[in-house]
Amino acid sequence: xxxxxxxxxxxxxxxxxxxxxxxxxxxxxxxxxxxxxxxxxxxxxxxxxxxxxxxxxxxxxxxxxxxxxxxxxxxxxxxxxxxxxxxxxxxxxxxxxxxxxxxxxxxxxxxx
Amino acid sequence: xxxxxxxxxxxxxxxxxxxxxxxxxxxxxxxxxxxxxxxxxxxxxxxxxxxxxxxxxxxxxxxxxxxxxxxxxxxxxxxxxxxxxxxxxxxxxxxxxxxxxxxxxxxxxxxxx
Numbered sequence: 001x002x003x004x005x006x007x008x009x010x011x012x013x014x015x016x017x018x019x020x021x022x023x024x025x026x027x028x029x030x031x032x033x034x035x036x037x038x039x040x041x042x043x044x045x046x047x048x049x050x051x052x053x054x055x056x057x058x059x060x061x062x063x064x065x066x067x068x069x070x071x072x073x074x075x076x077x078x079x080x081x082x083x084x085x086x087x088x089x090x091x092x093x094x095x096x097x098x099x100x101x102x103x104x105x106x107x108x109x110x111x112x
Numbered sequence: 113x114x115x116x117x118x119x120x121x122x123x124x125x126x127x128x129x130x131x132x133x134x135x136x137x138x139x140x141x142x143x144x145x146x147x148x149x150x151x152x153x154x155x156x157x158x159x160x161x162x163x164x165x166x167x168x169x170x171x172x173x174x175x176x177x178x179x180x181x182x183x184x185x186x187x188x189x190x191x192x193x194x195x196x197x198x199x200x201x202x203x204x205x206x207x208x209x210x211x212x213x214x215x216x217x218x219x220x221x222x223x224x225x
Contacts, residue, residue: 043217044216099147100204
């Protein structure tokens with residue numbers, strides 16, 4: 001899997017939008033961009049994934065740069081329950097049989 | 113509710129005493145795997161299984177065994193635990209070839225004294 005780079009930590013106020021960046025300059029044309037998060041004392045949780053177009057689901061939005069060398073996970077209104085470590089991972093489509101390679105991720109703190 | 117369950121959630125044991133951590137999923141997923149998470153090292157895959165009776169080594173299989181006799185269960189066995197196996201363990205499942213999202217269990221914190 002290609003490498004991703006994320007800031008170590010970010011901070012947000014409650015009910016404000018949060019933009020979590022991820023750089024993946026060596027991404028290949030067949031790599032999907034996945035985001036997982038890990039809340040304190042819990043297992044990782046799938047958030048969203050995309051290939052080229054921006055994606056929205058009930059948890060978040062994913063904005064992908066036109067050259068695909070970077071992406072941004074957007075939480076539209078951060079809540080205290082969104083405080084977690086967020087991981088950006090590149091994966092080939094249908095690579096469910098290979099391990100997810102988690103980097104260090106971004107630790108998001110949400111301030112009330 | 114679709115979920116992956118693990119038991120026990122917490123375990124303290126002594127060196128050499130065989131133990132089993134159970135993992136079960138109710139989503140009829142083909143693929144299951146075990147990870148361990150250690151500070152500074154992230155999540156590393158121990159073993160995985162693509163279907164019943166099919167298992168294979170991940171990145172850090174030494175000291176562990178697994179079995180997949182039924183589709184829903186994938187126990188992790190430590191025949192002779194050692195202190196370097198003190199870690200946080202996660203079981204995960206996914207549909208496999210036709211789907212990519214992995215669903216993780218809540219974790220088992222193991223301490224080997």
